[in-house]
Amino acid sequence: MPDRLSELSRSVADRVAIVTGAGSGMGRATAHLFADEGANVVVADLGADRVQAVVDEITAVHGGERVLGRVCDVASADALRGLVDATVERFGGIDIVVNNAGVSLLNSFLAEDDDEFESNWATTLDINLTSHARLVRYAMPHLLDSDSARIVNIASTEALVTTAGLAAYAATKAGVVGLTKSMAVELGRRRITANCICPGPIDTAMTSEIPSEAKETYARRRVPLRRYGLPEEVAQMTLSLCLPAASFLTGAVIPVDGGMSIRHT
Template identity: 55%
Template sequence: MSDATSDFKQLSRSVAGSRVLVTGAASGMGRATARVFAAEGAVVAVTDLALADAERVAADIRARGDHATAWALDVADGDAISRVVGEIADKFGGLDIVINNAGVSGTSPIDGDGYDALWQRSIALLLTAHPRIIRAALPHLRKARHPRIVNIASTEALGATALHSPYSAAKAGVVGLTRSLAVELGREGITVNCICPGPITTGMTARISDEHKAIYAKRRTALGRYGDPEEVAHMTLSLCLPAASFLTGAIIPVDGGLMARNA
């Protein structure tokens, strides 16, 4: 009789030593993601628009005994992306994981005076930046043992809110990009997945009063509350585990059940 244990394939759930690039890592979900990966033993590139902001997060991570380095990165600048991704790969000796998290928000009616500017800014920062970063990182990901790409979209890509059409359109583009690249890069073992956060307590939602947050969460989500950035970060981590090798092209809402609820 064969040993039943011989059929069990042990898969690693550790990202220790992985080299990780996180955009928009100075606050909110990006900061939580950088901290979570570093706490799990990864070496993290903390990038954000202002170097001082990125360095505060990296310094906090290092103070905990973990590994992080800060870079200034404007994800709307294609030349800066090529340069910074190259610098990160050179310093870290490669790149294993890319987390496209950087984002902005804004509202405008379709016929508003500022609509065109908001549209261009939203598409540049929330969508065009993603393939640019992936293209710059791809030569390094192709050399990685467990290459992973995670794009952060939004539940606004799955169901829309009035006055958010530039944001919703950009995030829907991220969903399409994720699926297409998952198919394109799958044969190379590079997984590409997407997280769609719902109502999360971040700087972007800070302008909403606690009272209105509570009303909205109880009315719209199954769990009856806003999520924490760390709850999104841990899902991101799960997608990047070596054991997550057969998961690609997934669009995962982390939304407290918002998209599951009809009424």
């Protein structure tokens, strides 16, 4: 009889996961999914009300022992250090970092206001890219102690195909792809995996202002699955990348976009 394939675990039970931008959308779905799968989850977001709402939702289902809420401005190095410290104080370590927080600000080369361009550029860079590197750096001593350390960085299909007027957003999301590959190469020898998800058109707060008819038209024309995705559909991929069984997958860039980025016409 051949050996059974039973050595690699598909459980994140009792793992400790930090999820940034967890107050809504994909981050909220990710926090819920990890809690459903038995992980200890840190819900980090800039909005105190959003943080508390997600903590209350998870507590109502699983009790308060496995969830910690933390108001955190990811653009602040001190806030990120505090997030790591609070996580370790509560749960004793860190196994998983999900860099999900992000912002999309208008950033056109044709803009007449230089100050607005510079401000939006700097803010987008701090939140969408620099925060990812910082959080992983600050969590590193604890990730090194984990026997199944996982990093998932949430980029965007804007790293692959771009929209006019979002220069900083596209640049930072492409930067997240490069950052992830750098992490994967450097940290692989320490058995830490780093992977990147590029969500496409997803129904989130960031896309909520787009009229429904415009979304439907776009999906019919550009998305082979002919619809916008759900936040949970991105969260499910995030969970899969964080399983102990996903131990030989690192440096991957995975579009979750209904096939949008592969469609030519």
